[in-house]
Amino acid sequence: MLRPAPILQRLVTPRPTPTQIFYDAAEAVAAIQKIYTESTDFLRRRFTHYQQGNKPEGHYRAFYPMLSITTSTFSHIDTRLSFGHVPEPGTYATTLTRPDLFEGYLLQQIGLLLENHKVPVSVGVSDVPIPLHFALGDGYTLSGADAQVLERPLRDIFDVPDLKTTNDDIANGDVEDSEDGTRPLAPFTAQRVDYSLARLSHYTATKPEYFQNHVLFTNYQFYIDEFIRFGQEQLAKGEGDYEAFVTPGNVITTDGTTNIDAPHKTPQMPAYHLTKADGSGITMVNIGVGPSNAKTATDHIAVLRPHAWLMLGHCAGLRNSQSLGDFVLAHAYVREDHVLDADLPVWIPVPPLAEIQIALEQAVEEVTGLTGYELKRVMRTGTVATIDNRNWELREQSGPVQRLSQSRAIALDMESATIAANGFRFRVPYGTLLCVSDKPLHGELKLPGMASDFYQTQVSRHLMIGIRAMEHLAEMPLERLHSRKLRSFDETAFL
Numbered sequence: 001m002l003r004p005a006p007i008l009q010r011l012v013t014p015r016p017t018p019t020q021i022f023y024d025a026a027e028a029v030a031a032i033q034k035i036y037t038e039s040t041d042f043l044r045r046r047f048t049h050y051q052q053g054n055k056p057e058g059h060y061r062a063f064y065p066m067l068s069i070t071t072s073t074f075s076h077i078d079t080r081l082s083f084g085h086v087p088e089p090g091t092y093a094t095t096l097t098r099p100d101l102f103e104g105y106l107l108q109q110i111g112l113l114l115e116n117h118k119v120p121v122s123v124g125v126s127d128v129p130i131p132l133h134f135a136l137g138d139g140y141t142l143s144g145a146d147a148q149v150l151e152r153p154l155r156d157i158f159d160v161p162d163l164k165t166t167n168d169d170i171a172n173g174d175v176e177d178s179e180d181g182t183r184p185l186a187p188f189t190a191q192r193v194d195y196s197l198a199r200l201s202h203y204t205a206t207k208p209e210y211f212q213n214h215v216l217f218t219n220y221q222f223y224i225d226e227f228i229r230f231g232q233e234q235l236a237k238g239e240g241d242y243e244a245f246v247t248p249g250n251v252i253t254t255d256g257t258t259n260i261d262a263p264h265k266t267p268q269m270p271a272y273h274l275t276k277a278d279g280s281g282i283t284m285v286n287i288g289v290g291p292s293n294a295k296t297a298t299d300h301i302a303v304l305r306p307h308a309w310l311m312l313g314h315c316a317g318l319r320n321s322q323s324l325g326d327f328v329l330a331h332a333y334v335r336e337d338h339v340l341d342a343d344l345p346v347w348i349p350v351p352p353l354a355e356i357q358i359a360l361e362q363a364v365e366e367v368t369g370l371t372g373y374e375l376k377r378v379m380r381t382g383t384v385a386t387i388d389n390r391n392w393e394l395r396e397q398s399g400p401v402q403r404l405s406q407s408r409a410i411a412l413d414m415e416s417a418t419i420a421a422n423g424f425r426f427r428v429p430y431g432t433l434l435c436v437s438d439k440p441l442h443g444e445l446k447l448p449g450m451a452s453d454f455y456q457t458q459v460s461r462h463l464m465i466g467i468r469a470m471e472h473l474a475e476m477p478l479e480r481l482h483s484r485k486l487r488s489f490d491e492t493a494f495l
Contacts, residue, residue: 010058014042019124025111031123033099035065043135064190066126068093082484083495084112095190132158134194186494196300204271205248212281214470215309231274246273291337294418302426312466315411317436327379330432333417334385356431363468382410386417427486
């Protein structure tokens, strides 16, 4: 009887890299890049060698780089800042990945640590293995058929993703200090980031590096069509410092004249990116319908540390005084979506963020030409209820309607509270501007003819409001945009 081959016990690793200290952020990032490149190159070479039929020398393992800082005193920092400093003396550390993608982010965050604490940071090799799948990158592929013809299972020879250590414990506030007392420096570990980067490519059919710092979510292709049109116009005019428009399949256009076709195989959540050189452009993602999709998209985009995300969608107006096409600016949420109950209990409030609310209201004024009291003719601010049952109207009405009335809700949808709650959970500034597309409690159901007229007259204006709001937010200093409302008692230094 054939026995399975034993797991290889001998570890084969890259040559050791000593830990170094740095007083300069650029030098620290260069050292992180060097460690990461050596580790991933090592795994790629060994994988190629094995694919070519060579016998493995042992179990190949390489490690993520690690950044740490140790402080012995409380520092006098600007108390207005919500990030860039550790809360108290101690040692703080994080594993890091893709320093090429996160170079600007790392330069900023490490620079703030050095400035605020006046002590060096340390860069070295962690004890966390890099899974082969995350090290291979875009230039390597491994199909199921390829894996089956290999002599040994991959996990015998290389490390594979470990979901036991890929979680949101830090963001959720559930993490405990390590045995040596080290505390987390960043909200996500390297393997958690790598996991989401891979998922983003899968779900959106675009590379993570094309994502911009300002993200719009929608659940209708009509909005994507308008966004494509807007992007083409901006590139053709050469306005707004926009450089390129990237569509699913990583198709890049720069002149604004090329026709942009729908991808041959539409991904689950197609993403479109109107890019700027500094990443301050706009990404728009069609997340489809439902809170599960909303959670999935934001779970993964959060690791890119965007500066804001907004939901632009349709909703059921709950007040008789509303008209089809009116706007709803959410300032509170009733969360009956349930997908985040285990991560963010419903008793936790999700507050409005003044910076986002002001930017959205200002954008509505600019696009509609209405100000002050007149603005109330087309926009109402209030509570939005998010549910997980699209056909809630078919249920017995007395219970749901009573709850909606007690909550003072003015609109109902299936995604907004999920996106806002995940923004709160992941410390990403969030907001919601919806458009009333039906009024089921008052007999105005979303029917085909009504929907067509609504889409033709309102989608372009609604999208332009979202774009203008994002452009205002892009002009705002980060220390003002990233509100202290999103930070907990014992917060990570990294944004």
